[in-house]
Amino acid sequence: xxxxxxxxxxxxxxxxxxxxxxxxxxxxxxxxxxxxxxxxxxxxxxxxxxxxxxxxxxxxxxxxxxxxxxxxxxxxxxxxxxxxxxxxxxxxxxxxxxxxxxx
Numbered sequence: 001x002x003x004x005x006x007x008x009x010x011x012x013x014x015x016x017x018x019x020x021x022x023x024x025x026x027x028x029x030x031x032x033x034x035x036x037x038x039x040x041x042x043x044x045x046x047x048x049x050x051x052x053x054x055x056x057x058x059x060x061x062x063x064x065x066x067x068x069x070x071x072x073x074x075x076x077x078x079x080x081x082x083x084x085x086x087x088x089x090x091x092x093x094x095x096x097x098x099x100x101x102x103x
Contacts, residue, residue, distance in 0.1 A: 002026075005062060006094045010087070013067075022064040022075060022087075024057070027095040031056070054080060057091055 010020035035056060038049045057080055064075030066083075080088070 006060075008090055008094045010066060012090070013087070016067050016070075020065045020067060020072065022066075022080075022091060023062040024060040024091070024094060025062060027056075027060060032095060053092070054088070057088065060095075 004026045006024045006026055008022045008024075010017045010022065013020070035053065038052065058077040061077040061080065064079075065072050066075045066079070067073075080091075
């Protein structure tokens with residue numbers, strides 16, 4: 001695999017978040033196709049799909065920085081569960097090329 005990193009700036013979260021980010025390994029075409037084919041049939045199935053999405057992000061996670069208690073801290077893959085859903089949605093935007101690439 002190539003040495004490619006996908007970075008999501010968390011500056012959209014507001015004041016103090018300018019230097020915060022989440023960094024991931026890129027998704028392969030077949031992985032995105034598998035995710036795109038997941039269709040919930042009921043509420044329990046929808047929860048299962050959300051969990052699969054979070055597990056996918058955890059598997060691609062490299063590193064990150066975030067604000068906690070007013071201080072910048074390192075983010076681990078398990079911390080992804082503590083972010084609001086809008087951040088998780090933005091993470092998937094990184095894989096689909098919807099997010100501006102930033103260094």
